[in-house]
Amino acid sequence: MRFVSWNVNGLRACLQKGFIDVVKELKPDFMCLQETKMQEGQAEIPLDDYNKYFNSAEKKGYSGTAVFTPHQPESVVYNGMEIEEHSHEGRMITLDMGSYYLVNVYTPNAKDGLLRIDYRMQWEDDLREYLMKLDKTKPVIYCGDLNVAHNEIDLKNPKANAGNAGFSDQERGKIDVLLKSGFTDTFRFMYPDAVGRYSWWSYRFNARKNNAGWRIDYFIVSDRIRDKIRNADILSDIYGSDHCPVLLDIDI
Secondary structure: OEEEEEEOOOHHHHHOOOHHHHHHHHOOOEEEEEOOOOOOOOOOOOOOOOEEEEEOOOOOOOOOEEEEEOOOOOEEEOOOOOOHHHOOOOOEEEEEOOOOEEEEEEOOOOOHHHOOHHHHHHHHHHHHHHHHHHHOOOOEEEEEEOOOOOOHHHEOOHHHHOOOOOOOHHHHHHHHHHHOOOEEEHHHHHOOOOOOOOOEEOOOOOOOOOOOEEOOEEEEEEHHHHHHEEEEEEOOOOOOOOEOOEEEEEOO
């Protein structure tokens, strides 16, 4: 099975920048999107072979997730944590695929000055509890823009960004806790020492041209299926957003 995750930074804009060609080239079994910034039906998406599931934010043009797949899930849940505070921004879709769960997430940004760090910490705790609950039933594939670079190897300028949103001790610590709770970062499992591999670049300062980026997009899976991973990659040659897609091939 091939899974692709991509923060498209506005699906309507990305559709004008080759999105359909990317899907046709990669042929994913699951195309997981974040920051769609649209309501279902606001754009024509000519992928007739794919079922399309959208979770849109109440605020128009903001946040949002989607999953496109030719497969038929047993069920689709849009706000699986069932917590009111987390149910307004369209940040999660869970597909029950029978033998495993797929959880697509767009993690809230802690904001400049860590203005939203308290909410971010609550989100992380609630999400981890949710993933662990799912994992008790069947294995989990968790993906998305997690808005955190886990370790210094995961961004170009760790010293300059220490303590900033996306590289604060608090956010990095939550990834530590999650991975110690029975989950595996698939890219680092395959490439523990790979440097200069990033999935997001600022639009400023020629960041992408200079590869001054961050690895903040992930596939994280239950430990017990990590031996089934066949490939985990960051597709940095694909444009159309300030993020590039990340990929997981796994025998599941």
